[in-house]
Amino acid sequence: MTEDEQKLAAAKAAVEHIKDGMVVGLGTGSTAAKMVDLVGERVKNGLDIIAVPTSEATARQAEALGIRVVGLDEVSVIDLTIDGTDEVDPEKRLIKGGGGAHLREKIVASLSDRMIVIAENKKMVGKLGAFKLPVEVIPFAAGALLPKMEALGSTPEIRMKDGQPFLTDEGNQIIDCAFGEIDDPEELALTLSTTPGVVEHGLFIDYADLVLIGTDDGVKTFGG
Numbered sequence: 001m002t003e004d005e006q007k008l009a010a011a012k013a014a015v016e017h018i019k020d021g022m023v024v025g026l027g028t029g030s031t032a033a034k035m036v037d038l039v040g041e042r043v044k045n046g047l048d049i050i051a052v053p054t055s056e057a058t059a060r061q062a063e064a065l066g067i068r069v070v071g072l073d074e075v076s077v078i079d080l081t082i083d084g085t086d087e088v089d090p091e092k093r094l095i096k097g098g099g100g101a102h103l104r105e106k107i108v109a110s111l112s113d114r115m116i117v118i119a120e121n122k123k124m125v126g127k128l129g130a131f132k133l134p135v136e137v138i139p140f141a142a143g144a145l146l147p148k149m150e151a152l153g154s155t156p157e158i159r160m161k162d163g164q165p166f167l168t169d170e171g172n173q174i175i176d177c178a179f180g181e182i183d184d185p186e187e188l189a190l191t192l193s194t195t196p197g198v199v200e201h202g203l204f205i206d207y208a209d210l211v212l213i214g215t216d217d218g219v220k221t222f223g224g
């Protein structure tokens, strides 16, 4: 199975959890995009849901597929959010934000009754940190925060796009922090969350309920 097929298999398994009448958080990224396509097919076949997208890109995709998209202020509860990940460890802790969407993703996930994470096999890791941890910062503080990220044990770099700092949907910048291995994700998450200038980091701890991993031997699940 190719990585794309693994992503699709996980996305298919996740979409089966969506029922009529639900408010569904739609994640961002290449895996989530496959899931959104599948949701679009189900909507065309009569599925009645409301969707809360986690990025402008996902909003555009969902709208083009005829999915009813609303903002956070228009819903009182999100029943289920389905999203991809950059890494997931055995305790269902995640690194997200490879596409720079983790701020809105975390807000939507935090307001959701349930989060299903979908990914291809290689995203499953024993220890988080091989993927550079994305830290969203306000542009005013970006340069000043580099030494702070270094002091935390990482090699940090400001994410660039077309020769300019990459800007998120909220107009912030991203510092990608290469840790190699993160020994204590909870402690790091707390430190980053209490650092002035940091808007949000890509560590998702206690967010994922169910993880669906596409593998050559079918979709592996953990959590509930």
Ligand SMILES: O=C[C@H](O)[C@H](O)[C@H](O)COP(=O)(O)O
Residues within 6 Å of the ligand: 027, 028, 029, 030, 031, 032, 083, 084, 085, 086, 096, 097, 098, 099, 100, 101, 102, 105
């Ligand atoms: O910012 C992007 C999101 O957190 C994505 O869900 C994550 O990067 C995984 O993306 P992909 O499915 O493309 O690997």
